[in-house]
Amino acid sequence: MGMKKHFTLKQEIPLDDRWDVIIVGGGPAGCTAAISAAREGVKTLLIEATGALGGMGTNGLVPAWCPFSDKERVIYGGLAQKIMESLKSTMPHVPKDAVDWVPIDPEQLKTLYDDMVTGSGASVLFDTMLSSVETDDKGLVTGIVVTNKSGLCAYQAKVYVDCTGDGDLAVGAGAGYEKGGDNGELQPASHCxxxxxxxxxxxxxxxxxxxxxxxxxxxxxxxxxxxxxxxxxxxxxxxxxxxxxxxxxxxxxxxxxxxxxxxxxxxxxxxxxxxxxxxxxxxxxxxxxxxxxxxxxATLMGIRETRRIMGDYVITAEDYMARRSFEDEICR
Structure with missing residues (x-):
């Protein structure tokens, strides 16, 4: 008996539509997005595929923060600096004034993210993976389907944020992307x-x-x-x-x-x-x-290159070399 190429599900699944913002992916980007959204008073749900927040700094065992300075001053502020400084305070062997290649204790960082995300008022759903994305005729996301120990479940929100690392939500919604070089080659990975x-x-x-x-x-x-x-x-x-x-x-x-x-x-x-x-x-x-x-x-592979979402504008090598700024930039 040959393997079937397609399998059609015929079932109704529960729907949870009480959220304003749903963020998929609980790495550093997802955690800070959830904290920022919840602080604005909106109902925020952070969905994470593993059993801990933090992404590569926790599950991925990356051993140090990349430099926070340009050798003269700290160039990353806000939540990024607060998280790094908070973790550093739990590690007595790290100099208090260290800002570059500061070591990461993954277990301390897990609980730090737990406390900061839940303390902001956001909710977290662990061991839950994005399964599919539903869109309307205009390509706008109308809902997502996830899977966990409870089975399949649908979620709806006013805003969806893709922090999956591979652009899973965006690609599921039909966004165009590139991956690899001209011949499809990808940068090598590292397993920490x-x-x-x-x-x-x-x-x-x-x-x-x-x-x-x-x-x-x-x-x-x-x-x-x-x-x-x-x-x-x-x-x-x-x-x-x-x-x-x-x-x-x-x-x-x-x-x-x-x-x-x-x-x-x-x-x-x-x-x-x-x-x-x-x-x-x-x-x-x-x-x-x-x-x-x-x-x-590590339980997560250290990936250096994956999908690149093709937005309305794609930054070029010339933009990078010229240090160009844009009116709608959100960080620098």
Whole structure:
């Protein structure tokens, strides 16, 4: 019996239409959008596919905030700065005046987002995935369908915000997009991880691990042929707690985050790469990693490139180089 190409659902599903704003995706963009909306007094629902808010900073185990300054002054204010400073205050090993490459404790950040989002008055729905988007004849979104342990459920609001990372809501509503380069190639992904029982003194006093350092052991690891998944010298690391170092290291190629079969394969390969990295560091940097162990791998893949929604205007390379401003910009 051959596999069916299509399957038609014949069922009525419950509808929840009491919301003013629905945000899909509970990463940093979704959390701050929910906080901002709820503070205006509107009924706000934040829908998140995983069991925690924060996206790549929590489920993705990215070990540090990107720089908040231009080396002279802080250039990101508002909620972004408040969240970073609030997290930093829970980490006594981080200097109070640090603003660039500040380490992230993912468990502290999860509860920080929980408190800030619910404290604003917004509601959160975990372990709930967007299934489909309904539109009218003009292409306006009239509702979304999600799935969770309760089954399928429809939601309606006055405003919908896509913070999925892959543009799932926008594409589901019919928005045009591009993905990859001229030949469809995508930037490589990275699967972040943590290594624990690291010798703090050995790590801090040993060679800088970054690949730009010719004395970094990553060069020996990559050139040893013992660790086949470590194909280059990409490695960024940061102390995230006593004896624990977070890593954004290694590359995984041909990863498409919109293809679930492809992404599943990449996650399994990423876990193997993390173990190879731990073993390689133990061999070539024993002062810090001889007695270490791989304590955690991310549940989200670190994606650098995915769908690009084609809006009314698409920023060009020339716009970027000229630092052009636009009347309707919302940040800079």
């Amino acid at each position: 991880f943590m290594i624990s029982n690291v010798d703090d003194y050995g790590y801090q006093c040993g060679p800088w691990l970054h690949g730009s350092n010719p004395d970094s052991p990553i060069h020996q690891i990559a050139n040893s042929d013992k660790y086949p998944l470590i194909r280059d010298t990409h490695i960024c690391s940061n102390f995230v707690g006593p004896g624990t170092v977070g890593f954004n290291a290694g590359h995984l190629w041909d990863v498409d985050s919109t293809d679930p079969i492809n992404l599943s394969r990449a996650l399994m390969e990423g876990r193997k790469l993390a173990r190879e990295m731990r073993d390689g560091l133990a061999e070539y940097f024993p002062e810090a990693f001889a007695n270490s162990y791989l304590s955690q791998t």
